[in-house]
Amino acid sequence: MKESPILVVNKPRKKRPAASKKKSSSSRKKSSKRKKHTSKEMPRWLFYVLSALIILLFAVVFYYFFIKPYAYRWKPCYGCREYGVCMPYGYQVHGIDISHFQGDIDWSLLKENQSENYPLKFVFVKATEGGDLNDDTFNKNFASARKHGFIRGAYHFYNPSTPALRQADFFINTVKLDSGDLPPVLDIELKGKKEPEELKKDLKIWLDKVERHYKVKPILYTSYKFKMRYLNDSVFNSYPYWIAHYYVDSVRYEGAWQFWQHTDVGSIPGIPKNVDLNIFNGTLQELVGMTIKSGR
Numbered sequence: 001m002k003e004s005p006i007l008v009v010n011k012p013r014k015k016r017p018a019a020s021k022k023k024s025s026s027s028r029k030k031s032s033k034r035k036k037h038t039s040k041e042m043p044r045w046l047f048y049v050l051s052a053l054i055i056l057l058f059a060v061v062f063y064y065f066f067i068k069p070y071a072y073r074w075k076p077c078y079g080c081r082e083y084g085v086c087m088p089y090g091y092q093v094h095g096i097d098i099s100h101f102q103g104d105i106d107w108s109l110l111k112e113n114q115s116e117n118y119p120l121k122f123v124f125v126k127a128t129e130g131g132d133l134n135d136d137t138f139n140k141n142f143a144s145a146r147k148h149g150f151i152r153g154a155y156h157f158y159n160p161s162t163p164a165l166r167q168a169d170f171f172i173n174t175v176k177l178d179s180g181d182l183p184p185v186l187d188i189e190l191k192g193k194k195e196p197e198e199l200k201k202d203l204k205i206w207l208d209k210v211e212r213h214y215k216v217k218p219i220l221y222t223s224y225k226f227k228m229r230y231l232n233d234s235v236f237n238s239y240p241y242w243i244a245h246y247y248v249d250s251v252r253y254e255g256a257w258q259f260w261q262h263t264d265v266g267s268i269p270g271i272p273k274n275v276d277l278n279i280f281n282g283t284l285q286e287l288v289g290m291t292i293k294s295g296r
Contacts, residue, residue: 082115083277084267088250088260093280093287095122096268097155097261100137103272107144110270120268121284122151124185127175130159131166134174146180151287153182155221156206160192164202168209177214179294184210185219185242189226196230203231207239216292221261224253240290242278257281258290 077086087094098105114120123145126135138154145152156171177184186206191199210218221242222231232255242259245251251260259278266277280287 080117082118085263085265085277087118087277088262088279091279091281093121093282093284094118095120095124095150095259095278095280096266096271097124097126097276097278098137098141098271099126100135101273102137102275104137105141105144105272106270107148108270110268111148113269120150122153122182122278122280122287124153124155124182124278126187127154127156128167128171129157131162131170138174142175146178151180151182151291153185153219155185155187155219158186158188158190158203158206160190160194160199160202164205165209168206171210172213177292180291182291183216183219183240184214185221186210187221188231189222191226191230199230200233200236204235214292219258221259224251227253 080087080089110120123141125138125141125145127138127142128134142152142154154171154175154177156167158167171184175184186203188203194202207218207220217239219242220231220236220239221244223244227236227241227243237255240259241253241255241257242261243251243253243257244261245253246261246263248262251257258281260281261276261278263277264274266275268275
C-alpha cells in the first residue's frame with residue numbers, strides 16, 4: 001500500500017550514528033597524526049646549534065682553501081717592498097720568469113725601470129710544453145733578454161701524458177743555448193695518472209737526454225710540496241733545484257737549492273701583467289759560474 005505524501009514528508013528521519021562515529025574516529029586519527037607530527041619536530045635550540053656548526057665548518061673550509069694560501073700577501077712587510085711585493089731579505093741576485101701569459105713585453109722599459117736595490121739580473125723564458133706546444137713569444141723574448149743584458153735561460157713545461165723522449169727531442173729542436181746561458185730547465189708540476197715510480201722514470205729519461213745534448217746538468221723546477229712528495233731522493237736531489245714556494249718569509253726546504261720563485265704577483269714596468277719573481281741563492285759571480293761555457 002502506498003503511503004500518503006503528507007505522511008512521507010512528516011515521517012521522522014532515522015538517525016545515522018555510524019557516520020557520526022566514523023567522523024569522530026577520523027578526526028581522532030587526524031588529531032593523533034598531528035600530535036605525532038608535532039612530536040617529531042626538531043627542537044629550536046638543536047636547529048640553532050646545527051646551523052652554527054654548519055656555518056663554522058664552511059668558514060674553516062673557506063679559510064683553509066681561499067684565505068690561508070694567500071694570507072702572506074696581507075701580512076705587514078718588515079723588509080723592503082719592491083715590484084709590488086715584500087722582497088725576501090738577504091739575497092743579492094734577483095730575476096723573473098716569463099711566458100706568453102705576460103703579454104707583449106717592452107724590454108727597453110723593463111731594463112730602464114728597475115729597482116736600484118733589487119736590479120733584475122736573470123730571466124727564464126718558457127720555450128715548450130708537452131710534445132708539440134711552442135710558446136709563441138719564446139723566440140722574441142729569448143733574443144730580447146740577451147740583447148738587453150740579462151742572463152737568460154729556457155724552460156720546458158712537462159706533460160705526464162706525453163712520452164718523455166718526445167718531449168726532450170721537442171725541447172732540443174726548439175732551444176739553442178749559447179755560451180753564457182743558464183742550463184735548461186725542466187718544469188714539473190703535474191703527476192697526471194702516473195704512479196710516482198713511473199713518473200720518476202719518465203722524468204729521468206727527459207733529464208738524461210737533455211743533459212747529453214747540452215752537456216750540462218738541467219735545473220729541476222717544482223713546488224716545495226711536489227718535491228717533498230715525489231722527488232725527494234738522492235737521484236733528483238743531485239740536480240740544481242729551483243723551488244716554487246709562495247707566501248712565506250723564507251724557504252722551508254732543508255736541502256740544497258739554487259733558485260727560489262717567491263711570488264707570482266710581481267709588478268714591473270714594461271711587463272703588462274703580473275710576473276713571477278725569483279732570487280738566486282748566491283752571488284752574481286756564482287750565477288755566472290752556473291752558465292754554459294763555450295766549447296761544451
